[in-house]
Amino acid sequence: MINVRQxxxxxxxxxxxxxxxxxxxxxxxxxxxxxxGAGKTTFxxxxxxxxxxxxxxxxxxxxxxxxxxxxxxRVIFIPxxxxxxxxxxxKQLADFYREQYPSFNEARFNECERIFKxxxxxxxxxxxxxxxRQVSFWLALSAMPDYLILDEPFDGLxxxxxxxxxxxxxxxxxxxxxxxxxxxHNLREVEDLCNYIGIIHxxxxxxxxxxxxxxxxxxxxxxxxxxxxxxxxxxxxxxHHESRGSVHMFxxxxxxxxxxxxxxxxxxxxxxxxxxxxxxxxxxxxEGIGYAMDxxxx
Amino acid sequence: xxxxxxxxxxxxxxQNFRLAxxxxxxxxxxxxxxxxxxxxxxxxxxxxxxxxxxxxxxxxIHGGFIPAVxxxxxxxxxxxxxxxxxxxxxASDFIHSLPSTRKTIYLHHTVFGIFSILIPQILTYIxxxxxxxxxxxxxxxxxxxxxxxxxxSASTGLIVFAVSxxxxxxxxxxxxxxxxxxIFLFLPVGLTFLVVFNMHYALPGLSMNYLVEDVIIHFSxxxxxxxxxxxxxxxxxxxxxxxxLALTILVFSYFxxxxxxxESANQAIAFHSLKPIFIYSFTSSFTLIGGMYSGIFQYxxxxxxxxxxxxSVIGYYISQMIVEKxxxxxxxxxxxGYFFVVAALVMIGFSLDVTGFVHRVPxxxxxxxxxxxxxxxxxxxxxxxYGRQPGFNDPEDIKNIQALHxxxxxxxxxxxxxxxxxSIKIVYILENGSEMVREYSLDxxxxxxxxxYHITNHPMYRRYSEPLFYINPAKANKIEVKSEHYNYKELKxxxxxxxxxxxxxxxxDTLALPQEDHLNYMMNYLTIHxxxxxxxxxxxxxxxxxxxxxxxEQGLTKEALILTEDVERIVITPYKEDLYHEAASYETAFxxxxxxxxxxxxxxxxxxxQMTAGTGEPTYMMMVYLKQLSEPLxxxxxxxxxxxx
Numbered sequence: 022m023i024n025v026r027q028x029x030x031x032x033x034x035x036x037x038x039x040x041x042x043x044x045x046x047x048x049x050x051x052x053x054x055x056x057x058g059a060g061k062t063t064f065x066x067x068x069x070x071x072x073x074x075x076x077x078x079x080x081x082x083x084x085x086x087x088x089x090x091x092x093x094x095r096v097i098f099i100p101x102x103x104x105x106x107x108x109x110x111x112k113q114l115a116d117f118y119r120e121q122y123p124s125f126n127e128a129r130f131n132e133c134e135r136i137f138k139x140x141x142x143x144x145x146x147x148x149x150x151x152x153x154r155q156v157s158f159w160l161a162l163s164a165m166p167d168y169l170i171l172d173e174p175f176d177g178l179x180x181x182x183x184x185x186x187x188x189x190x191x192x193x194x195x196x197x198x199x200x201x202x203x204x205x206h207n208l209r210e211v212e213d214l215c216n217y218i219g220i221i222h223x224x225x226x227x228x229x230x231x232x233x234x235x236x237x238x239x240x241x242x243x244x245x246x247x248x249x250x251x252x253x254x255x256x257x258x259x260x261h262h263e264s265r266g267s268v269h270m271f272x273x274x275x276x277x278x279x280x281x282x283x284x285x286x287x288x289x290x291x292x293x294x295x296x297x298x299x300x301x302x303x304x305x306x307x308e309g310i311g312y313a314m315d316x317x318x319x
Numbered sequence: 320x321x322x323x324x325x326x327x328x329x330x331x332x333x334q335n336f337r338l339a340x341x342x343x344x345x346x347x348x349x350x351x352x353x354x355x356x357x358x359x360x361x362x363x364x365x366x367x368x369x370x371x372x373x374x375x376x377x378x379x380i381h382g383g384f385i386p387a388v389x390x391x392x393x394x395x396x397x398x399x400x401x402x403x404x405x406x407x408x409x410a411s412d413f414i415h416s417l418p419s420t421r422k423t424i425y426l427h428h429t430v431f432g433i434f435s436i437l438i439p440q441i442l443t444y445i446x447x448x449x450x451x452x453x454x455x456x457x458x459x460x461x462x463x464x465x466x467x468x469x470x471x472s473a474s475t476g477l478i479v480f481a482v483s484x485x486x487x488x489x490x491x492x493x494x495x496x497x498x499x500x501x502i503f504l505f506l507p508v509g510l511t512f513l514v515v516f517n518m519h520y521a522l523p524g525l526s527m528n529y530l531v532e533d534v535i536i537h538f539s540x541x542x543x544x545x546x547x548x549x550x551x552x553x554x555x556x557x558x559x560x561x562x563x564l565a566l567t568i569l570v571f572s573y574f575x576x577x578x579x580x581x582e583s584a585n586q587a588i589a590f591h592s593l594k595p596i597f598i599y600s601f602t603s604s605f606t607l608i609g610g611m612y613s614g615i616f617q618y619x620x621x622x623x624x625x626x627x628x629x630x631s632v633i634g635y636y637i638s639q640m641i642v643e644k645x646x647x648x649x650x651x652x653x654x655x656g657y658f659f660v661v662a663a664l665v666m667i668g669f670s671l672d673v674t675g676f677v678h679r680v681p682x683x684x685x686x687x688x689x690x691x692x693x694x695x696x697x698x699x700x701x702x703x704x705y706g707r708q709p710g711f712n713d714p715e716d717i718k719n720i721q722a723l724h725x726x727x728x729x730x731x732x733x734x735x736x737x738x739x740x741x742s743i744k745i746v747y748i749l750e751n752g753s754e755m756v757r758e759y760s761l762d763x764x765x766x767x768x769x770x771x772y773h774i775t776n777h778p779m780y781r782r783y784s785e786p787l788f789y790i791n792p793a794k795a796n797k798i799e800v801k802s803e804h805y806n807y808k809e810l811k812x813x814x815x816x817x818x819x820x821x822x823x824x825x826x827x828d829t830l831a832l833p834q835e836d837h838l839n840y841m842m843n844y845l846t847i848h849x850x851x852x853x854x855x856x857x858x859x860x861x862x863x864x865x866x867x868x869x870x871x872e873q874g875l876t877k878e879a880l881i882l883t884e885d886v887e888r889i890v891i892t893p894y895k896e897d898l899y900h901e902a903a904s905y906e907t908a909f910x911x912x913x914x915x916x917x918x919x920x921x922x923x924x925x926x927x928x929q930m931t932a933g934t935g936e937p938t939y940m941m942m943v944y945l946k947q948l949s950e951p952l953x954x955x956x957x958x959x960x961x962x963x964x
């Protein structure tokens with residue numbers, strides 16, 4: 022479990038990250054969304070123990086991460102631009118990881134070799150960008166971390182490789198209860214993978230939600246009346262309302278049964294309750310709190 | 320051992336070796352080729368040809384230029400490549416995401432750096448030791464020489480490395496690290512020099528040489544090169560201080576490393592709080608450079624202030640550009656304003672001499688000794704070589720010197736220090752052991768004032784100014800009396816009693832001699848040899864009466880000195896510069912009417928006693944023909960010469 026409390030990070034005088042409280046449970050795949058410059062990378066680097074928060078605490082299982090060797094042996098951070106030592110081959114890098122991470126798993130390393138099919142004796146710098154990214158996943162997953170922190174991990178990967186990596190991640194989450202944090206500026210890229218979503222904007226959290234809760238919680242109601250009641254849905258949390266003639270469209274937050282029960286009492290001509298895409302949910306949610314979502318949903 | 324294995328990361332060390340190992344290997348190759356092979360070659364030469372013997376036991380000198388330069392380059396480069404990751408954001412993020420604490424990472428890099436400097440030196444040490452043991456070299460090398468070489472190299476290398484690591488922590492740019500490593504090594508001397516130079520404008524009497532040469536130069540091995548390379552005896556205290564200083568800087572750098580924000584990679588100044596310090600220091604240094612620039616070109620006072628302003632503005636904006644890494648810094652004027660206010664206050668403070676520096680003359684009762692020194696270089700050399708001789712300590716003399724000091728205070732101008740005048744230094748040694756040093760540049764008029772005090776004639780002055788009084792007569796093993804012209808006469812005295820007597824006579828004469836420019840030199844000089852020490856050289860003059868008398872008594876005069884009876888003739892012609900000092904040209908350029916030839920012993924004697932009358936504008940040329948020698952000895956003479964009847 023990761024617990025973040027009152028964390029602030031200032032670069033000189035500029036406040037880049039300002040988070041009140043966030044808790045990420047074990048086994049979660051957590052999507053961290055935000056536009057460029059929202060503070061995602063800085064937040065992830067603080068979570069990885071690379072940079073020190075100006076104030077506040079970040080604890081993993083009740084231990085602070087910064088300068089904590091034992092804890093960091095179980096945490097791996099993959100930056101948006103993977104870094105390798107100059108002129109190292111995959112094999113040499115594996116030696117390095119093996120020494121750094123005690124849980125390094127040979128069987129996993131060999132398995133990845135079959136999946137990624139890259140020459141382990143070739144220097145990593147001769148590989149293409151996408152291949153280098155695969156190498157970083159290969160090494161990270163071989164180290165069997167309990168926490169995997171990924172900054173924009175799928176940039177520059179083709180669909181096949183993306184799928185392979187996602188499978189590997191999901192398997193580790195399922196088998197070992199690994200916790201994964203993925204940052205992205207694109208919701209669609211991570212929605213099929215994550216079960217938790219956080220959105221940060223200008224260093225602050227605007228949303229932190231379980232996706233399943235969201236999906237069962239927000240509903241799109243299309244409804245038509247001859248004459249609509251004036252106080253329609255007044256008692257509910259309406260995120261959005263549109264009307265075209267006698268047809269109304271409501272986005273409503275709340276329990277489905279109660280909503281349906283209420284609809285029956287107003288005797289509409291017809292009504293439909295439609296599924297919402299995750300994207301729509303976010304657009305309406307954010308609208309509700311007054312944020313524009315344009316750049317998170319490319 | 321367990322803690323080492325748990326602490327030491329083999330793969331991290333391997334990575335360090337890939338980065339910096341080549342430097343270490345290269346360094347060893349250079350040391351081996353230049354120093355070890357150099358010694359082997361030297362010994363085999365000497366064994367083949369023993370007359371080709373030269374004794375110089377400083378291995379630094381034998382190694383030559385390249386290892387000496389490498390001693391300052393190699394540790395810097397090592398620190399540069401080892402800590403390069405701090406200055407690259409991606410590398411820095413990666414290293415700090417690893418499950419190692421900053422302590423482990425720092426220790427790995429610094430310990431690796433230290434070893435990569437020391438191992439080549441240790442291997443060289445071992446090789447030299449083997450050479451020393453295995454080769455027959457007639458005691459040209461011993462363990463003490465090798466030890467000295469090793470400790471000087473190691474302490475110098477480590478301090479350069481430590482400074483470079485320290486700078487690496489302060490900056491996020493490798494180029495800045497490189498430049499500032501050397502700036503920091505120069506800083507103690509450079510900054511003091513600048514400050515003292517500029518303080519001269521306000522405080523006549525300030526002694527720059529004293530501060531820089533006696534104190535600050537030792538602070539950094541880069542400015543202490545002379546001592547590193549020339550000293551024949553190693554100063555253990557200094558070596559220990561260098562070791563200690565290197566360690567202190569490395570420990571301090573560790574604390575900086577712990578506090579250093581990872582995100583400051585690529586920033587010129589890694590710590591936010593250092594930025595204003597950097598800007599103000601840089602601006603101040605530039606302002607001082609402006610003052611020096613103005614001094615070198617001898618600008619007048621208003622121009623000096625203009626230079627201060629111009630250079631401070633330049634320095635301010637350069638420092639802002641370095642810090643902000645952009646050209647667009649011209650809008651920032653607030654800090655420059657603060658700087659001007661403080662700088663103006665400081666300048667006013669110095670100009671008004673708030674501490675009373677300029678007019679301070681110590682209380683005579685508190686003065687133990689005083690030295691008046693008009694040849695600082697040789698005085699310092701003598702003191703460094705032999706130790707100090709007592710200075711003026713008689714209350715009357717001290718009072719006299721204080722009167723001189725007060726006269727100087729009243730007469731010197733602020734600008735005098737800029738001119739290449741003769742300088743007079745007054746060093747008071749006070750009862751409490753502290754020193755008070757003042758130095759004045761004197762123009763001709765002021766110098767006359769100094770001469771009026773006749774200090775240079777004082778026996779005390781002679782005692783501490785002449786090497787003759789520093790040597791131990793009982794240690795001298797040979798005195799040679801030679802003559803300058805083809806060694807026409809040469810005498811060696813090796814009898815101990817004679818040596819001691821002769822030195823005693825020389826000392827007597829020296830104390831009684833008139834001022835230097837009133838001496839009538841002979842064509843003979845004398846050297847006193849003491850094993851292991853520099854020889855003492857004395858130009859003999861007719862005024863060394865007691866010495867000459869002694870030579871006579873011992874029956875050595877004829878053998879030692881060029882006398883009247885040795886001269887066949889003296890020819891005097893007008894002086895012609897374009898003929899140079901070529902006897903043949905002079906002989907043919909003049910008719911018999913223009914030339915005078917003297918052959919009588921009386922005339923020759925009279926002329927020989929005036930051979931030094933050549934300090935004024937040359938008017939005549941004197942050619943002294945010695946018997947059995949074709950080439951004459953030539954001297955130009957000024958018009959003060961008195962010709963024989």
